[in-house]
Amino acid sequence: MNCNNSPLQSLNSGGWFKLICGASFQHVPSIRSLVIAYGLEGADCIDVAAEPAVVAAAQEGLGACERLVHGTKPQGDSWQRPWLMVSVNDGEDPHFRTARFDPSRCPAHCPRPCERVCPTGAIAFEANIPNNSAHSSVIEPLCYGCGRCLSVCPHGYIDAVTYQRSPQDLPALVLDLGVDALEIHTHVGHYKKFQTLWRSVRPYLPNLRLVAVSCPRHPDAIPYLREIWDWVGSDVRRSGCAWLWQADGKPMSGDLGQKATDPAIAYGEDLLRANLPGFIQLAGGTNQTTADKLRQRGLLGKIAGVAYGGYGRSQLKPVLDQLEQREQRCNQTLTLESQADLLHRGRAIARNLIAPLKGSVPVNSPTNLTPAPLKQRP
Ligand code: SF4
Ligand code: SF4
Incomplete structure (x- = not known):
């Protein structure tokens, strides 16, 4: 179940799994629970809104993962903490x-x-x-x-x-809250705005493990991304952080049927042909069929990985709803890990989405997780 290569190894092997909680989605209790379920099952990266309270909730979820995993030593020793990513935008973006x-x-x-x-x-x-x-x-x-x-x-x-996520919060997010990765959302035609944003990001590159650029599919996307690489390439090489292109096929559509994933795969193939430096990861329309379709087309491993947003969140929604109903009944805040049956179900759902992508990656997972005692969150 829990696939425990490091995030960088996952990028190199093509088994990178990113959970997108969403740049606008800020429901803190859900984020904590999503991070626990997907984090325990081998997610490599958790992408949250660049909002200190949201980042803190995600960190809290990762801390809960660590406590649960450490209760299962020696298997727990192999668990790798996912990277935490936040997103900023260089202009209007859905x-x-x-x-x-x-x-x-x-x-x-x-x-x-x-x-x-x-x-x-x-x-x-x-x-x-x-x-x-x-x-x-x-x-x-x-x-x-x-x-x-x-x-x-x-x-x-x-x-x-x-709204535009201002880079003014970057020092607090990157240096104080320990964010590992940054994603810049851009669009064809935003080059000047991208340059302005990049000047704010540049000082923090040495503190980041990964920088990603996300751009929706567009007939002129490849020449635009080349232009971006010409601008940032020397900074990225000097900093030593990894670089990733997020092929955003059909933004925020993963729950709209199986075919929603096809534009992201086609975009990923365009990026492979363009041979730009850096990893390629799919997003936008990704769902339960994405990994199988990549495998059928011989793209697993060439494409570094897949990000799941609305689809990944919607899969866990019944569990989160049930947790909320229990909270209302007992009139106190409950953690996912305090409810053994819900934690088990949530992990099983997360595993079903992650496992097909990690099919070729050695699996080594903590078992017999002991639920923490019921406690009230501050
Ligand atoms: S339909 Fe989408 S945009 Fe409208 S309220 Fe719901 S999440 Fe927000
Ligand atoms: S769809 Fe109807 S209820 Fe919803 S915002 Fe429009 S008028 Fe109001």
Whole structure:
């Protein structure tokens, strides 16, 4: 179950698994639980919003993984802590937005297609909406900006609020909170903005193990990425950190059916042909079929790995929902690891997604994990 090559070895062998929690998704309790389930089962990287509270929650999840694994020595000795990654953007990007609308404008007879289409339950009219959503029916920490609600509202009442992750938080994130990796989201045509952002990132390269550039598929993506490499290549070589291209096939669509993964694979093949320096990893539309499709096309190992976002999170949602229901019943905060059955189920779900990608990687996993005693999180 737990595949324990180091993240760098996984990149080299083609078994790199990244869990994308989301640049906009900031539901801290879910992030902690996602990190535990996927982290224990061999995820190489956890990609979270560049928000100190979110990074702290992910670190807390990784700490819980370590405590659980150390209870299983000697097998636990081989467990490798996943790298923690945060993302910044150089301009408008759907990964960095949340939906917002004023529910008082909605007609009483509206059948609320927005509520039905939301994959995370972020639109909830009767729910206990947190203070930060007081003027909207969108529970902001649950919204990851997929945009599906925007197109279904017959009145066009839902707006997307986009934002730019400022690099001003980088010192705290990289130096104080111990982030291992950074991802820069860019788009064809953003070259000047990318250059500006890169100047802010450059001083922190020696503190990072990996820098990734994520760019959506576009007819001019390859020449654009070449331009980027010409600009950053000497900095990256000097710093010694690893470099990765994230082929973002069809952003935030992994839960939209099996074919959603095809654009990411086609984009990955384009990048392989371009022969740019660095690792190539797929994202955007990746799901349970991605690893098998890569294997069938002989691409496993050439493509360094796969990132799973909405699909990976949606798989674990029933477990997270159940944990929340138990919390409501006993009126206290529960950790995933305090609920042995849920931890077991969550790990099994994570294993099912990770194992096909790691098929050729030696497996050595901690067993007999002892659940920690019930405790209250501060
Ligand atoms: S449908 Fe997508 S954009 Fe709309 S609220 Fe839900 S997660 Fe956010
Ligand atoms: S679909 Fe539009 S009008 Fe209907 S409830 Fe949702 S936001 Fe309101």
